[in-house]
Amino acid sequence: MQQTAHRARSQRWQGALAVLRHVHAHPAATRADVARALGLSSGSATEITARLKAARLVAEADPRPTGERGRPSPALVAHPRGPLVCVVDIGHEHWRVATVELGGGIAGLESGRHADRDAGAVLARLRGRVAAVRRRYGPRVRAVSVAVAGTVRGGTVVQASGMGWSEVDLQLLPSGSRTPLLVGNDASLAGLAEARRGVGAGARVVLHLTVEVGVGGILVVDGRPVDGATGAGGEFGHMPFGDPARACPCGAHGCWDLEVDGRAMARLLGQPPPRDPRTAAERALRAAAGGDPSARAAVAAAARALGRGVGGLVNALDPDMVSLSGLAIDLAATAPDELNAGYLAGLMRFRRAAPPPLLTSTLGPLSPVTGAAEAAFDVLLTEEGLESWLATAG
Amino acid sequence: MQQTAHRARSQRWQGALAVLRHVHAHPAATRADVARALGLSSGSATEITARLKAARLVAEADPRPTGERGRPSPALVAHPRGPLVCVVDIGHEHWRVATVELGGGIAGLESGRHADRDAGAVLARLRGRVAAVRRRYGPRVRAVSVAVAGTVRGGTVVQASGMGWSEVDLQLLPSGSRTPLLVGNDASLAGLAEARRGVGAGARVVLHLTVEVGVGGILVVDGRPVDGATGAGGEFGHMPFGDPARACPCGAHGCWDLEVDGRAMARLLGQPPPRDPRTAAERALRAAAGGDPSARAAVAAAARALGRGVGGLVNALDPDMVSLSGLAIDLAATAPDELNAGYLAGLMRFRRAAPPPLLTSTLGPLSPVTGAAEAAFDVLLTEEGLESWLATAG
DNA sequence: CGGAATATGCTCGTGGTACGAGGATAAAAG
DNA sequence: CTTTTATCCTCGTACCACGAGCATATTCCG
Numbered sequence: 001m002q003q004t005a006h007r008a009r010s011q012r013w014q015g016a017l018a019v020l021r022h023v024h025a026h027p028a029a030t031r032a033d034v035a036r037a038l039g040l041s042s043g044s045a046t047e048i049t050a051r052l053k054a055a056r057l058v059a060e061a062d063p064r065p066t067g068e069r070g071r072p073s074p075a076l077v078a079h080p081r082g083p084l085v086c087v088v089d090i091g092h093e094h095w096r097v098a099t100v101e102l103g104g105g106i107a108g109l110e111s112g113r114h115a116d117r118d119a120g121a122v123l124a125r126l127r128g129r130v131a132a133v134r135r136r137y138g139p140r141v142r143a144v145s146v147a148v149a150g151t152v153r154g155g156t157v158v159q160a161s162g163m164g165w166s167e168v169d170l171q172l173l174p175s176g177s178r179t180p181l182l183v184g185n186d187a188s189l190a191g192l193a194e195a196r197r198g199v200g201a202g203a204r205v206v207l208h209l210t211v212e213v214g215v216g217g218i219l220v221v222d223g224r225p226v227d228g229a230t231g232a233g234g235e236f237g238h239m240p241f242g243d244p245a246r247a248c249p250c251g252a253h254g255c256w257d258l259e260v261d262g263r264a265m266a267r268l269l270g271q272p273p274p275r276d277p278r279t280a281a282e283r284a285l286r287a288a289a290g291g292d293p294s295a296r297a298a299v300a301a302a303a304r305a306l307g308r309g310v311g312g313l314v315n316a317l318d319p320d321m322v323s324l325s326g327l328a329i330d331l332a333a334t335a336p337d338e339l340n341a342g343y344l345a346g347l348m349r350f351r352r353a354a355p356p357p358l359l360t361s362t363l364g365p366l367s368p369v370t371g372a373a374e375a376a377f378d379v380l381l382t383e384e385g386l387e388s389w390l391a392t393a394g
Numbered sequence: 395m396q397q398t399a400h401r402a403r404s405q406r407w408q409g410a411l412a413v414l415r416h417v418h419a420h421p422a423a424t425r426a427d428v429a430r431a432l433g434l435s436s437g438s439a440t441e442i443t444a445r446l447k448a449a450r451l452v453a454e455a456d457p458r459p460t461g462e463r464g465r466p467s468p469a470l471v472a473h474p475r476g477p478l479v480c481v482v483d484i485g486h487e488h489w490r491v492a493t494v495e496l497g498g499g500i501a502g503l504e505s506g507r508h509a510d511r512d513a514g515a516v517l518a519r520l521r522g523r524v525a526a527v528r529r530r531y532g533p534r535v536r537a538v539s540v541a542v543a544g545t546v547r548g549g550t551v552v553q554a555s556g557m558g559w560s561e562v563d564l565q566l567l568p569s570g571s572r573t574p575l576l577v578g579n580d581a582s583l584a585g586l587a588e589a590r591r592g593v594g595a596g597a598r599v600v601l602h603l604t605v606e607v608g609v610g611g612i613l614v615v616d617g618r619p620v621d622g623a624t625g626a627g628g629e630f631g632h633m634p635f636g637d638p639a640r641a642c643p644c645g646a647h648g649c650w651d652l653e654v655d656g657r658a659m660a661r662l663l664g665q666p667p668p669r670d671p672r673t674a675a676e677r678a679l680r681a682a683a684g685g686d687p688s689a690r691a692a693v694a695a696a697a698r699a700l701g702r703g704v705g706g707l708v709n710a711l712d713p714d715m716v717s718l719s720g721l722a723i724d725l726a727a728t729a730p731d732e733l734n735a736g737y738l739a740g741l742m743r744f745r746r747a748a749p750p751p752l753l754t755s756t757l758g759p760l761s762p763v764t765g766a767a768e769a770a771f772d773v774l775l776t777e778e779g780l781e782s783w784l785a786t787a788g
Numbered sequence: 789c790g791g792a793a794t795a796t797g798c799t800c801g802t803g804g805t806a807c808g809a810g811g812a813t814a815a816a817a818g
Numbered sequence: 819c820t821t822t823t824a825t826c827c828t829c830g831t832a833c834c835a836c837g838a839g840c841a842t843a844t845t846c847c848g
Contacts, residue, residue, distance in 0.1 A: 035796095046798060317620070318626040465815060
């Protein structure tokens with residue numbers, strides 16, 4: 001039963017891979033659903049699921065009574081000894097280390113606040129947590145995937161101003177380890193998760209935007225993130241939608257960032273530049289909600305600037321919908337009319353009859369974790385990934 | 395030898411399709427090249443090429459002496475009775491109707507100037523030319539693909555202000571015809587061509603930008619155009635990079651369009667808004683090249699505005715390179731320092747050490763034709779397209 | 789309560805595709 | 819003219835999916 005090596009490159013396991021991808025994307029799917037969706041005959045479904053079960057990739061849950069006629073179909077779920085991804089989420093204040101299985105289920109989750117934001121200290125702690133996960137699960141951990149609140153290029157953090165980092169190499173694995181390490185921006189990964197499993201599920205082209213300190217996000221087309229040549233795509237906050245005279249810490253001028261976040265609101269309120277723009281924004285939003293007219297005006301201006309930029313991005317990128325997250329949700333809640341007015345004014349006329357809806361993202365604070373897991377499974381659910389799993393686990 | 399219907403959905407002809415796509419993308423490739431690139435055994439290559447030859451999809455040219463050692467390998471080329479695409483290019487002033495074969499070779503080309511720019515008149519003439527192509531080649535014509543100088547959404551022209559069109563349905567085929575009709579923006583399709591076969595060949599992420607009246611273009615990732623939910627993506631000229639007080643004919647304000655084209659230069663020269671911004675721009679560029687200081691200043695400002703916007707787009711989209719076309723080439727030639735200064739100033743600091751190069755596109759005026767043919771072959775080189783070809787031609 | 793209707797799962801024979809080894813072929817190099 | 823290099827062809831083998839036929843599990847309905 002020894003299989004030849006080269007064969008794998010062409011079509012071997014292609015059907016199994018398609019099934020596996022479908023199971024991952026639709027965790028509740030029954031075997032019959034999968035067969036229908038993929039156009040498989042029931043014979044093929046039988047054979048493929050048998051192979052996937054033998055390879056410890058999927059398991060079949062007891063069929064649950066659906067109330068429908070016909071023979072009940074077992075649901076395909078992650079195998080209890082199947083592949084896992086270790087996800088690390090590095091925020092400005094907090095960290096998370098999660099273990100995610102096929103289908104997106106979270107098998108384990110730890111979190112905490114940074115005791116010391118220094119890169120060395122943060123990474124030392126996270127290395128320990130990752131090592132613990134790998135000790136516990138052994139070779140089931142197929143990848144480590146990091147979501148970090150900073151600009152990422154080619155696997156390293158170029159800048160994470162919230163933590164005072166610049167040019168940090170995220171060495172989270174012992175040197176020499178062959179486990180792949182993936183790194184992405186947290187807002188972009190959150191957008192990937194929203195597009196696939198959140199508010200964007202079903203839409204083909206999703207523009208995700210989040211406001212925290214500045215604006216981040218991602219365009220997701222057919223479930224694939226448009227993250228550029230080096231993974232640094234999605235830095236929409238550094239498009240020059242603002243006042244060309246205003247310098248941005250990024251080095252450019254007139255960045256959109258400076259018009260919509262806590263820095264913008266503080267400026268509009270006549271306050272000095274805030275040390276922590278996130279809480280400054282929250283303060284302004286609370287004051288505006290409480291009826292303070294000058295806060296109201298500042299929030300309105302930020303909302304309008306947000307809407308105007310979204311309009312420009314929609315003109316250029318033509319999404320089916322826009323998913324809003326972070327402070328953008330609060331801006332939309334506090335100043336919906338201004339956001340909408342800015343959005344419509346920014347759109348080309350022909351788009352105004354039926355503009356892509358601005359929708360609130362639904363996945364919550366774990367969305368970067370989910371997105372990082374998605375990115376990792378994208379790598380694992382390939383022929384190479386499968387081959388490697390079969391070699392170790394088969 | 396009757397083949398079952400369902401089989402085709404899974405992996406039938408998958409290998410042949412991969413070969414066909416490779417041949418299309420690499421017209422000069424020998425059979426050995428293809429086998430190597432796709433990891434095919436020589437036996438498989440033999441079988442697949444035999445099948446493709448029998449299906450009148452590819453032919454093998456006489457092996458040419460290469461001067462290298464070893465048995466010469468025949469080149470795989472388009473079959474002389476293989477599938478064709480009828481391409482229609484509708485510019486502001488001119489039209490073209492081309493017949494393109496697999497691999498991108500142009501088998502026939504007609505062109506002319508619009509006698510009357512009215513949509514009805516233009517379409518009537520083009521319908522005639524398309525009908526002539528279809529009469530001549532019969533069922534070999536598998537698709538009609540249109541590149542039009544206007545905003546396209548979902549297969550119809552929303553607006554083509556250069557010709558005074560709005561909401562034009564491009565009915566170029568007799569009603570009831572089953573031949574697929576594809577429609578795209580000319581600048582976006584030109585960018586697709588440049589990314590695949592022009593200056594962007596080899597790059598994974600290409601941002602193509604062209605200046606004519608306003609700015610158009612496309613982002614191409616892994617050879618796939620990022621053209622949005624309705625095909626209207628790439629309207630980069632309507633991002634608000636300019637003065638927010640300035641109204642754009644598109645309905646929005648502050649569009650980049652208004653800062654870089656002939657309208658911008660006329661404005662900077664204190665002239666009234668030109669009826670034909672294209673020739674106004676050419677006039678200003680000529681005057682600047684001739685040494686006129688005020689024209690020089692106007693061109694410099696437009697070049698700087700172009701560079702600044704390109705910087706913002708690079709920040710957000712992270713391409714490997716930027717391909718410039720149309721008047722952008724002239725701006726780059728006339729005011730290279732200003733363009734570059736604007737570009738670098740618009741980039742985030744971490745990008746400035748190795749910014750994506752701004753390169754001049756290479757395909758020339760036929761690039762929209764090539765791009766439209768590419769878009770059509772993308773549809774034809776699928777299982778459905780192949781199946782349909784085999785049904786009629788097999 | 790029991791047969792009909794419905795939906796799904798399993799078995800097995802068949803066909804299509806790719807592999808890989810071995811030999812044949814066509815050019816350049818020595 | 820022989821050797822080297824690179825390619826092409828033939829053929830036996832393996833794998834995967836199909837589809838028909840039958841088995842199984844549930845709901846519906848008289």
